[in-house]
Amino acid sequence: MTPLLTVENVGAGYGAITVLRGLSLHVGPHESIGLFGPNGHGKTTLLRAISGLLKVSTGRITFAGADITNQRPVRTVDAGLIHSPQGNTLFGDMAIGETLELAAFGPRVRPGRSERLDQVLTLFPRLAERRRQLARTLSGGERQMLSIGCALMCAPRLLMLDEPTLGLSPRLKQELAEAIGKIAQAGVPLVVVEQDVEFLLSLTDRLYMIEHGSVAREIDRAHPIDHDEVMQLYFGGEAH
Numbered sequence: 394m395t396p397l398l399t400v401e402n403v404g405a406g407y408g409a410i411t412v413l414r415g416l417s418l419h420v421g422p423h424e425s426i427g428l429f430g431p432n433g434h435g436k437t438t439l440l441r442a443i444s445g446l447l448k449v450s451t452g453r454i455t456f457a458g459a460d461i462t463n464q465r466p467v468r469t470v471d472a473g474l475i476h477s478p479q480g481n482t483l484f485g486d487m488a489i490g491e492t493l494e495l496a497a498f499g500p501r502v503r504p505g506r507s508e509r510l511d512q513v514l515t516l517f518p519r520l521a522e523r524r525r526q527l528a529r530t531l532s533g534g535e536r537q538m539l540s541i542g543c544a545l546m547c548a549p550r551l552l553m554l555d556e557p558t559l560g561l562s563p564r565l566k567q568e569l570a571e572a573i574g575k576i577a578q579a580g581v582p583l584v585v586v587e588q589d590v591e592f593l594l595s596l597t598d599r600l601y602m603i604e605h606g607s608v609a610r611e612i613d614r615a616h617p618i619d620h621d622e623v624m625q626l627y628f629g630g631e632a633h
């Protein structure tokens with residue numbers, strides 16, 4: 394079957410700094426993948442290149458059969474390729490309800506907006522309880538839920554989540570992980586960047602380890618790796 398997303402031999406960076414070096418991967422039509430690897434090796438850069446936030450210098454990216462290489466972000470969103478970035482990208486003075494409704498602004502996603510809002514508020518009861526609360530007053534975990542909620546309001550055909558549980562307490566991480574699991578079970582293919590390999594394996598079908606701007610290793614759910622191997626991948630040398 395034709396992959397939903399293919400990244401072929403992509404190169405990209407910032408000015409004179411090259412980050413992605415001939416990176417290739419794919420996401421199958423009903424598949425979710427995870428990306429992990431050492432800090433600063435290009436995972437976020439890859440998501441930015443896919444969603445059109447960063448121009449690629451070489452290679453090709455296709456989504457749902459169309460070439461989207463260096464496409465403007467508004468076009469990739471129109472196509473249903475939705476990127477929930479790392480960190481706080483919300484408008485602080487807007488309330489949760491307004492933020493979610495504004496997220497579904499495009500003509501493709503405007504119909505069905507109120508049904509999707511209900512689904513998001515069911516998925517994240519914390520957001521439902523705080524519907525009139527301003528984004529800037531939310532906790533880190535609640536902001537992350539709102540960011541993912543905004544992405545869901547765009548009716549994703551593929552949802553890319555960049556370190557959705559970064560900096561969260563174990564309890565909140567668990568709460569968010571369960572919500573992301575439900576999104577995957579509902580049939581939304583995911584690309585998830587996370588450092589926690591076990592967490593990624595519980596959520597996705599296949600993992601790619603990104604190192605020095607390219608794929609260093611591919612891991613299949615059918616042949617998972619154990620904790621010692623993960624340590625070896627991250628730190629090299631003998632596992633203890």
Ligand SMILES: Nc1ncnc2c1ncn2[C@@H]1O[C@H](COP(=O)(O)OP(=O)(O)OP(=O)(O)O)[C@@H](O)[C@H]1O
Nearest residue numbers: 407410412430431432433434435436437438439556
């Ligand atoms: N706007 C920018 N200008 C210059 N260099 C940048 C910019 N954004 C990222 N970089 C550099 O690109 C490299 C890759 O960064 P990137 O954020 O893609 O890594 P990452 O694998 O996602 O890291 P982490 O796991 O820490 O989030 C890093 O060396 C980073 O300093």
